[in-house]
Amino acid sequence: MIYLSHFEFPDREREYDFTMKQKHTCYDTVYPFLILSKHQLKMLDFEPVTILYGGNGSGKTTVLNVIAEKLHLERDTLYNRSNFFTEYTKMCSLEMIGKIPVNSRIITSDDVFDFMLNLRYINEGIDQRREELFEEYQEAKYKKFQMHSLEDYEQLKKVNAARRNTQSKFVRDSLQNNVREHSNGESAFLYFADKIKENGLYLLDEPENSLSPKKQQELLHFLEDSVRFFQCQFVIATHSPFLLSMKGAKIYDLDEEVVDIKRWTELENVRAYYMFFKKYACEFEEE
Numbered sequence: 054m055i056y057l058s059h060f061e062f063p064d065r066e067r068e069y070d071f072t073m074k075q076k077h078t079c080y081d082t083v084y085p086f087l088i089l090s091k092h093q094l095k096m097l098d099f100e101p102v103t104i105l106y107g108g109n110g111s112g113k114t115t116v117l118n119v120i121a122e123k124l125h126l127e128r129d130t131l132y133n134r135s136n137f138f139t140e141y142t143k144m145c146s147l148e149m150i151g152k153i154p155v156n157s158r159i160i161t162s163d164d165v166f167d168f169m170l171n172l173r174y175i176n177e178g179i180d181q182r183r184e185e186l187f188e189e190y191q192e193a194k195y196k197k198f199q200m201h202s203l204e205d206y207e208q209l210k211k212v213n214a215a216r217r218n219t220q221s222k223f224v225r226d227s228l229q230n231n232v233r234e235h236s237n238g239e240s241a242f243l244y245f246a247d248k249i250k251e252n253g254l255y256l257l258d259e260p261e262n263s264l265s266p267k268k269q270q271e272l273l274h275f276l277e278d279s280v281r282f283f284q285c286q287f288v289i290a291t292h293s294p295f296l297l298s299m300k301g302a303k304i305y306d307l308d309e310e311v312v313d314i315k316r317w318t319e320l321e322n323v324r325a326y327y328m329f330f331k332k333y334a335c336e337f338e339e340e
Contacts, residue, residue: 107307
């Protein structure tokens with residue numbers, strides 16, 4: 054499914070015309086001006102999956118933030134939005150096929166990191182509560198208790214539960230609303246599974262962060278299924294070889310002097326992985 058058809062950025066001449074007028078302002082940067090035009094990036098044409106490949110400083114995150122700003126997409130965390138973002142996005146143009154789906158959003162590494170951090174804080178609180186329940190169990194099970202009024206009813210239920218159950222079941226039942234603890238990779242994957250819904254345009258900024266190679270492959274299949282079965286469109290900034298291998302993806306190489314479209318097997322860092330494992334292939338075959 055394609056919702057965003059193409060997106061055009063201001064050319065070098067228009068950028069210079071604007072930035073020359075800012076020479077006497079107090080700002081020491083005109084970001085995002087003069088970033089994408091360095092590699093003559095003027096327009097992106099989108100497929101159901103479009104990937105922006107490039108190293109740090111190539112501008113792939115800037116592209117996502119500019120598109121998200123222009124489309125007013127929902128996001129969970131703030132980003133480095135300079136004083137000139139509004140002026141820059143005014144110079145951009147785009148073509149949509151229909152309306153922007155309501156589920157659309159941009160998902161960044163900061164979003165995922167904040168989610169994992171919040172889960173950790175919640176689980177730390179639950180760990181503390183678990184220790185308290187261990188003590189409550191011992192007290193309720195072995196301490197003599199006599200009910201004097203209705204105010205003691207809750208304590209009576211606790212005593213009965215402690216005497217009826219083992220310590221582990223008492224604690225588990227008391228924490229029935231517990232947040233299950235996950236590794237960072239599992240938590241990150243949960244975030245994507247929760248935020249990506251049917252019929253949406255999603256901009257993903259380096260979603261492989263915090264994911265193991267195995268989890269990256271799980272995310273790959275999840276995204277492919279979301280395109281195939283749930284009418285989603287993705288624009289992804291990544292240098293993960295697993296995500297770059299996504300079926301049918303259109304890949305823009307932002308590391309090139311002039312931005313070019315390439316197959317994933319032609320990309321520099323993918324070739325580096327390939328040559329490395331090819332060099333040591335015999336060691337894998339010995340096992």
